[in-house]
Amino acid sequence: MSTKISPDLTANCAGIVTPNPFWLASAPPTNSGDQIMRAFDAGWGGAVWKTLGQPIQNVSSRFGGLHYRGTRGIGFNNIELITDRPLETNLREIAEVKRRYPKHGVIVSLMVETREEWKDLIKRSIDAGADGLELNFGCPHGMCERGMGSAVGQEPRLNETITAWAAEYSTVPVLVKLTPNVDDIVPHGIAAKRGGADGVSLINTIKSIIGVNIDRMVPEPRVASRSTNGGYCGPAVKPIALHMVGALAREESFGLPISGIGGISNWRDAVEFILLGASSVQVCTEVMLRGYRVVEDMIEGLTEYMREHGFERLDQMIGRAVPGFSEWGDLDLNYETVAKIDPVSCIGCQACVVACHDGAHQCIHPPKEGRVPVVDESECVGCNLCQIVCPVPGCITMAEVDNGFEPATWNEFCAGEATLRPKKGVHE
Amino acid sequence: MPKLPATRSEAVFADAKPAYTPVQALTEANRCLYCADAPCVQACPTAINIPEFIRKIATGNLRGSARTIFDANIFGMSCARVCPVEVLCVGKCVYNEMDVPPIQIGKLQRYATDAAYADGERFAEAGPDTGKKVALLGGGPASLAAAHELRRQGHACTIFEQGDRLGGLSSSGVAPYKMKADRALEEVEWVLGIGGVELRCGVRVGVDVTVDQLLADFDAVFIGVGLGPDRLFHLDGAELAGIRGAVDWIAEMKTAKVPCEGIQRAIVIGGGNTAVDAVRELLGLGIPEVTMAYRGGEDEMSGYEHEWAAAKVAGARAAFRVQPIAYEGEEGAVRAVRMLRLDAARRPLPGTEHSMPAELVLLAIGQSRLGELFAGVQGVTLDHGKVVVDHDGATQHPKIFAGGDCANGGKEVVNAVAEGKRAAQAIDRLLRGGKAS
Numbered sequence: 083m084s085t086k087i088s089p090d091l092t093a094n095c096a097g098i099v100t101p102n103p104f105w106l107a108s109a110p111p112t113n114s115g116d117q118i119m120r121a122f123d124a125g126w127g128g129a130v131w132k133t134l135g136q137p138i139q140n141v142s143s144r145f146g147g148l149h150y151r152g153t154r155g156i157g158f159n160n161i162e163l164i165t166d167r168p169l170e171t172n173l174r175e176i177a178e179v180k181r182r183y184p185k186h187g188v189i190v191s192l193m194v195e196t197r198e199e200w201k202d203l204i205k206r207s208i209d210a211g212a213d214g215l216e217l218n219f220g221c222p223h224g225m226c227e228r229g230m231g232s233a234v235g236q237e238p239r240l241n242e243t244i245t246a247w248a249a250e251y252s253t254v255p256v257l258v259k260l261t262p263n264v265d266d267i268v269p270h271g272i273a274a275k276r277g278g279a280d281g282v283s284l285i286n287t288i289k290s291i292i293g294v295n296i297d298r299m300v301p302e303p304r305v306a307s308r309s310t311n312g313g314y315c316g317p318a319v320k321p322i323a324l325h326m327v328g329a330l331a332r333e334e335s336f337g338l339p340i341s342g343i344g345g346i347s348n349w350r351d352a353v354e355f356i357l358l359g360a361s362s363v364q365v366c367t368e369v370m371l372r373g374y375r376v377v378e379d380m381i382e383g384l385t386e387y388m389r390e391h392g393f394e395r396l397d398q399m400i401g402r403a404v405p406g407f408s409e410w411g412d413l414d415l416n417y418e419t420v421a422k423i424d425p426v427s428c429i430g431c432q433a434c435v436v437a438c439h440d441g442a443h444q445c446i447h448p449p450k451e452g453r454v455p456v457v458d459e460s461e462c463v464g465c466n467l468c469q470i471v472c473p474v475p476g477c478i479t480m481a482e483v484d485n486g487f488e489p490a491t492w493n494e495f496c497a498g499e500a501t502l503r504p505k506k507g508v509h510e
Numbered sequence: 511m512p513k514l515p516a517t518r519s520e521a522v523f524a525d526a527k528p529a530y531t532p533v534q535a536l537t538e539a540n541r542c543l544y545c546a547d548a549p550c551v552q553a554c555p556t557a558i559n560i561p562e563f564i565r566k567i568a569t570g571n572l573r574g575s576a577r578t579i580f581d582a583n584i585f586g587m588s589c590a591r592v593c594p595v596e597v598l599c600v601g602k603c604v605y606n607e608m609d610v611p612p613i614q615i616g617k618l619q620r621y622a623t624d625a626a627y628a629d630g631e632r633f634a635e636a637g638p639d640t641g642k643k644v645a646l647l648g649g650g651p652a653s654l655a656a657a658h659e660l661r662r663q664g665h666a667c668t669i670f671e672q673g674d675r676l677g678g679l680s681s682s683g684v685a686p687y688k689m690k691a692d693r694a695l696e697e698v699e700w701v702l703g704i705g706g707v708e709l710r711c712g713v714r715v716g717v718d719v720t721v722d723q724l725l726a727d728f729d730a731v732f733i734g735v736g737l738g739p740d741r742l743f744h745l746d747g748a749e750l751a752g753i754r755g756a757v758d759w760i761a762e763m764k765t766a767k768v769p770c771e772g773i774q775r776a777i778v779i780g781g782g783n784t785a786v787d788a789v790r791e792l793l794g795l796g797i798p799e800v801t802m803a804y805r806g807g808e809d810e811m812s813g814y815e816h817e818w819a820a821a822k823v824a825g826a827r828a829a830f831r832v833q834p835i836a837y838e839g840e841e842g843a844v845r846a847v848r849m850l851r852l853d854a855a856r857r858p859l860p861g862t863e864h865s866m867p868a869e870l871v872l873l874a875i876g877q878s879r880l881g882e883l884f885a886g887v888q889g890v891t892l893d894h895g896k897v898v899v900d901h902d903g904a905t906q907h908p909k910i911f912a913g914g915d916c917a918n919g920g921k922e923v924v925n926a927v928a929e930g931k932r933a934a935q936a937i938d939r940l941l942r943g944g945k946a947s
């Protein structure tokens with residue numbers, strides 16, 4: 083039986099308040115007012131308008147999909163640019179959406195070049211009714227060749243300067259959308275903070291080539307006889323996005339609200355981002371592939387999750403996994419697990435045997451009789467590989483071993499304060 | 511409601527389509543293409559949002575999945591088991607178009623709804639009291655679905671049922687390898703869990719109480735009396751023991767013990783779904799030789815192809831293009847059916863008389879219609895014994911609605927549920943002072 087709390091999903095990300103934390107990311111699903119109003123009807127709490135700027139001309143053939151073992155679209159890339167619609171049209175529609183949906187969040191994404199252009203566009207966006215602005219410092223294709231998008235996001239000083247212009251001209255919250263195409267996200271978040279941003283959104287897409295047409299010998303997506311690098315997104319980028327969100331969330335000198343983006347396809351993904359510090363989440367690819375309707379399960383799944391875990395409000399869960407995200411040197415080297423195979427549910431595929439033999443430490447062996455492999459617990463290093471390849475949920479568990487050693491981290495060991503347990507699986 | 515005996519005949523049956531394990535359910539759910547404007551939804555009389563409930567299984571939102579199902583169809587648990595999905599949702603799955611096995615929607619629906627039942631989860635609550643009262647005639651799926659919807663809107667409901675158990679044919683007709691009577695009765699309890707439905711069992715409308723009386727006492731009346739008793743042949747020997755209506759026999763098999771001792775051969779006369787069910791049930795009870803005798807050819811059977819195919823796998827025999835002309839017996843009990851062969855136009859072929867031995871003969875040639883019950887009620891018109899209604903279940907009488915088998919002539923549980931719910935929505939509009947339709 084579900085408990086009787088009815089959680090409040092209201093989100094507040096950098097002062098932008100929306101009925102729930104689910105926002106559409108700036109992309110084709112937010113191209114027009116008509117689309118965004120349909121999305122709000124479906125349940126989306128906010129939408130980041132497709133980036134406004136000098137209208138551009140797009141190419142035909144814009145997207146590429148990554149399919150893996152029969153699953154379509156586990157990764158996605160695009161080479162489209164910012165909005166190609168006239169600015170006046172977009173501004174008129176923004177005003178109309180805000181008039182009809184005053185409680186939903188309309189965040190306007192912007193990308194222009196000069197200070198004057200930023201000033202003008204910010205004013206007009208706010209006049210149209212924007213609840214917040216998102217500075218697109220992330221687009222890693224096309225726009226960056228023109229000195230915008232990720233060309234700004236990769237340069238902390240440029241980022242700070244332009245953010246400062248926006249902070250000066252804006253009367254609504256300013257989010258800076260960061261590019262993941264950097265070695266360490268933290269300085270870029272800090273640059274946005276120094277510029278006066280109210281929060282950051284991340285990640286934008288990752289520079290990528292989605293594939294190569296091996297008959298025509300041209301990369302995809304092909305435009306006539308050529309292609310170019312695109313921006314990668316979809317389920318496959320979630321781990322990268324989670325890391326970057328977590329890296330900023332745990333950085334004490336940062337401290338700004340985060341709108342999490344990257345590979346969010348269902349409520350579980352959203353919960354993960356929120357637990358790692360996001361106060362709203364944005365979705366692009368899943369909506370492009372399946373439509374606005376996916377938000378129903380996102381809202382319901384998040385609600386049920388909050389109920390089950392006793393969260394009444396979103397802010398009670400934001401960042402709850404951040405303290406658990408630490409440096410390698412602070413992990414307990416004496417914590418020990420070994421694989422256990424449940425002989426009843428094992429189907430005898432031996433996938434774990436081959437994985438451990440070729441990919442780990444040669445400590446799961448074929449049995450003398452029958453098909454259930456045998457774990458050599460004295461050598462098992464507790465790496466999880468067998469559990470990852472096992473097709474039967476719950477068949478392989480990683481059991482904690484009480485080895486009698488006190489917890490000890492590498493940092494403590496280097497400081498001469500710890501004794502480490504003997505290594506396993508070394509086969510000396 | 512009286513308890514079902516544990517020794518009843520249906521207890522020996524196992525599920526023809528067993529429940530999914532979690533891995534099976536996940537594997538199948540992840541295969542769903544999440545179609546838009548999905549053909550499976552269009553094929554469901556209750557228009558369950560199938561892609562959405564399947565997606566919710568895949569994301570682990572099992573409770574939400576059940577909520578999606580029950581929101582459209584409060585009998586979602588039994589429909590998952592008893593719907594002829596092969597000709598409804600599953601038959602329309604787009605995978606069929608590419609010759610890939612279609613999504614097993616019924617089994618996934620069972621997975622989600624069984625979980626909700628196991629959790630004691632109920633999703634709908636009664637609406638605030640409106641002070642309006644509705645009488646529902648018959649306690650089958652049509653009336654129960656209507657009552658549930660009316661309770662959601664806050665109207666008081668009273669169900670008048672002639673028998674001592676509710677559920678109609680869902681508890682007394684459905685083949686036990688799809689769903690047994692105890693599960694159907696559990697569903698009735700679960701549906702009635704919304705509260706505020708008064709039950710008047712053992713009351714026969716038309717005999718113990720008239721429609722006119724009900725019209726005086728209630729703000730609206732819903733007719734959901736289903737079909738009447740089995741039709742029988744008035745042939746020589748019809749009085750012999752061992753000749754029974756199939757629906758009557760099935761009801762006894764499901765709720766009590768039917769005698770099987772000494773029965774070597776059984777004949778089921780008919781070619782519809784009741785005939786096919788009865789054949790499979792007889793075989794399941796261990797009768798060695800069970801023959802379906804039908805007046806048309808195999809391709810003319812109205813029983814579903816997939817059901818008949820399963821009956822043949824179970825060992826069913828068939829005699830096509832035959833017609834009984836008399837029963838033969840010994841010591842008051844039937845021993846054979848005298849048959850005549852028919853040609854393709856179903857004309858008797860002279861000189862083809864023969865006897866087919868049998869110790870049990872079940873007649874599955876249709877159920878009679880109860881329309882006459884309402885023949886005198888002003889505004890209620892009948893078409894071949896069916897109560898004539900519009901899309902909303904409205905009759906010509908402003909306060910009388912109908913749905914289910916009595917109005918559609920005999921379809922499936924899911925149709926009865928859809929019609930009961932639609933009629934309830936029309937009744938709600940009427941009671942709120944708007945127009946019914």
Ligand SMILES: Cc1cc2nc3c(=O)[nH]c(=O)nc-3n(C[C@H](O)[C@H](O)[C@H](O)COP(=O)(O)OP(=O)(O)OC[C@H]3O[C@@H](n4cnc5c(N)ncnc54)[C@H](O)[C@@H]3O)c2cc1C
Pocket residue numbers: 592593594647648649650651652653670671672673675676677678679680683684685688713714715716734735736737757760783784787880883913914915916920921922923924926
């Ligand atoms: C043998 C058999 C097998 C079936 N198998 C399936 C199946 O596998 N799947 C499926 O979807 N459908 C199946 N059906 C059809 C399905 O059961 C019916 O379509 C459905 O039950 C109709 O619901 P209803 O509420 O309209 O009528 P019913 O279920 O017939 O309920 C009507 C109720 O009204 C009561 N009643 C009748 N007259 C009066 C009166 N004068 N006063 C008071 N009460 C009265 C009856 O006692 C009964 O309880 C089957 C039918 C039969 C006969």
Ligand SMILES: Cc1cc2nc3c(=O)[nH]c(=O)nc-3n(C[C@H](O)[C@H](O)[C@H](O)COP(=O)(O)O)c2cc1C
Pocket residue numbers: 107108109110132133158159160162163164165191218220221259285286287313314315316317319343344345346364365366367368
């Ligand atoms: C076709 C396409 C166009 C995009 N256009 C923009 C854009 O105009 N502005 C922007 O800030 N991000 C743009 N993005 C990036 C998305 O907003 C988002 O950051 C990224 O796709 C990661 O989220 P996802 O994994 O949910 O798709 C675009 C992405 C795609 C796929």
Ligand code: SF4
Pocket residue numbers: none
């Ligand atoms: S998705 Fe629409 S716009 Fe794109 S190629 Fe297909 S039909 Fe054309």
